[in-house]
Amino acid sequence: MGRVTELLLSGKGILDALYDGVVVVDDRGTIIYVNEAHVRITGIAQEEAVGRHVTAVVPETSLPAVISTGQAMVGVRTRVGGHEVISNIVPLRDGTRVVGGVSVFRDLSEVTALGRELEKARTQLRHLKGELLLSRGEDRGLVIGRNPAMQDVFRVAHKAALVGSNVLILGESGTGKEVLARFIHTESPRHDKPFLTVNCAAIPETLLESELFGYEEGAFTGARRGGKLGLFELAENGTLFLDEIGDMSLPLQAKLLRVLQGKEIKRLGGTGSRLVDVRIVAATNQDLEALIEQGRFRRDLFYRLNVIPLRLPPLRQRKEDLTLLVATVLAKVRMSTGKPLDGVSPDAMKSLLAYDYPGNIRELENILEQAAVMTEGRVIGRDDLPEGLRGRSPRATVPAPSRIADREREAMLEALQAYPSKAEAAKALGISRATLYRKMARYGMKP
Ligand SMILES: Nc1ncnc2c1ncn2[C@@H]1O[C@H](COP(=O)(O)OP(=O)(O)O)[C@@H](O)[C@H]1O
Ligand SMILES: [Mg+2]
Numbered sequence: 001m002g003r004v005t006e007l008l009l010s011g012k013g014i015l016d017a018l019y020d021g022v023v024v025v026d027d028r029g030t031i032i033y034v035n036e037a038h039v040r041i042t043g044i045a046q047e048e049a050v051g052r053h054v055t056a057v058v059p060e061t062s063l064p065a066v067i068s069t070g071q072a073m074v075g076v077r078t079r080v081g082g083h084e085v086i087s088n089i090v091p092l093r094d095g096t097r098v099v100g101g102v103s104v105f106r107d108l109s110e111v112t113a114l115g116r117e118l119e120k121a122r123t124q125l126r127h128l129k130g131e132l133l134l135s136r137g138e139d140r141g142l143v144i145g146r147n148p149a150m151q152d153v154f155r156v157a158h159k160a161a162l163v164g165s166n167v168l169i170l171g172e173s174g175t176g177k178e179v180l181a182r183f184i185h186t187e188s189p190r191h192d193k194p195f196l197t198v199n200c201a202a203i204p205e206t207l208l209e210s211e212l213f214g215y216e217e218g219a220f221t222g223a224r225r226g227g228k229l230g231l232f233e234l235a236e237n238g239t240l241f242l243d244e245i246g247d248m249s250l251p252l253q254a255k256l257l258r259v260l261q262g263k264e265i266k267r268l269g270g271t272g273s274r275l276v277d278v279r280i281v282a283a284t285n286q287d288l289e290a291l292i293e294q295g296r297f298r299r300d301l302f303y304r305l306n307v308i309p310l311r312l313p314p315l316r317q318r319k320e321d322l323t324l325l326v327a328t329v330l331a332k333v334r335m336s337t338g339k340p341l342d343g344v345s346p347d348a349m350k351s352l353l354a355y356d357y358p359g360n361i362r363e364l365e366n367i368l369e370q371a372a373v374m375t376e377g378r379v380i381g382r383d384d385l386p387e388g389l390r391g392r393s394p395r396a397t398v399p400a401p402s403r404i405a406d407r408e409r410e411a412m413l414e415a416l417q418a419y420p421s422k423a424e425a426a427k428a429l430g431i432s433r434a435t436l437y438r439k440m441a442r443y444g445m446k447p
Contacts, residue, residue, distance in 0.1 A: 025054045026100045029064045041107050042081035066091050067101045084108040143328050145321030149313040160308045161187035168305045169283040171312030174362030177283040185239040193238030196231050201247035219269025232265045232276045239279045246286030253298045260304045311444050315357040329365050333372045347382040351389045409443045
């Protein structure tokens with residue numbers, strides 16, 4: 001027993017308690033000591049290892065090199081007993097003379113396994129958080145389901161709720177634009193302030209103007225005494241939902257833009273203007289880009305509104321959620337009709353799945369409500385469904401525009417896959433690259 005052994009003895013118990021492998025050699029490289037972790041990692045018993053040359057036990061070890069150079073090596077990746085390890089090797093000195101060396105190493109596979117466990121736990125947590133968020137929407141009567149596009153919309157909507165930015169909701173009629181707007185409001189810090197809705201398509205232009213901005217007494221003949229507060233003032237600190245924004249007239253668009261830029265409104269017939277704090281959520285089923293190109297919608301207003309765009313998928317593109325939607329809608333119908341309904345028959349479900357729903361969720365609601373009235377039993381059968389649904393031609397009722405959109409989308413996907421660059425794909429499609437990018441954005445395709 002040499003000097004190295006004596007140095008060791010006092011600390012031996014501690015070394016055995018370590019999780020890292022420890023091997024100590026003398027100046028010739030003969031193993032003098034290995035700790036218990038070394039045994040665990042190498043699978044070689046203490047008695048067997050001690051007394052042998054270290055390279056006989058760990059062929060790739062750098063211990064001999066450290067002893068001959070006297071230079072420590074840190075963070076060396078090697079293999080020990082079939083395990084990948086990372087080791088720190090230092091020379092042991094007696095004064096200036098190197099009398100041996102110590103290698104301390106950690107099994108990387110154990111480290112990576114732990115890391116993987118941690119990553120798994122993190123993923124689960126993220127997943128649970130996501131589920132929690134989705135179920136929050138579902139608590140509010142918003143079916144989100146499994147459709148990835150819908151889940152994305154919902155996640156962004158939830159984030160949008162927390163900031164004050166303007167939101168533009170796009171989607172065909174009946175896809176849930178209003179429901180989503182309401183959700184954004186109820187999830188926002190403004191939830192205890194008003195949520196007001198105005199349908200820009202349903203009200204004549206002059207009336208819409210006074211609805212939005214209000215008027216002073218005597219502003220026009222027939223104006224109410226004392227004037228009238230506009231929606232902007234009534235929605236103060238809350239949210240104003242501008243539905244069918246694509247139908248707003250150009251002059252009104254200009255006025256709206258001024259409000260959005262300056263945050264001030266002027267009543268009709270009024271002189272002064274006042275500051276308002278209203279969050280705008282706008283929605284449309286129209287193609288605003290096309291309207292802009294036709295000069296029917298202001299580009300600058302579009303940019304103001306389009307801070308956070310949310311594109312709701314049409315029901316025919318989220319058929320995986322249909323069963324869930326049917327169940328939710330039936331629960332609603334049960335409440336409104338008071339009829340005891342257990343569900344739909346497998347036949348009827350098949351027909352419902354095959355249909356294309358040009359009117360989206362609203363149409364599904366109508367179909368199920370009608371069927372609920374029709375049915376004599378507690379289960380809605382195929383015969384209770386409207387005639388158009390019972391047949392075999394599911395695409396027959398889709399209106400032309402959406403079919404064109406679907407075809408356009410398909411053609412773009414094909415071209416993008418077939419050509420290595422966007423420029424070539426655009427050329428093949430006979431459109432400019434800018435148009436291709438715009439259309440890709442419109443259809444929610446990733447660049
Ligand atoms: N995600 C959804 N889950 C359940 N019902 C929905 C959902 N989206 C919309 N609806 C229902 O569909 C109908 C149409 O929704 P709405 O928000 O008015 O559509 P839009 O404004 O796009 O025309 C409403 O009765 C609404 O309750
Ligand atoms: Mg609507």
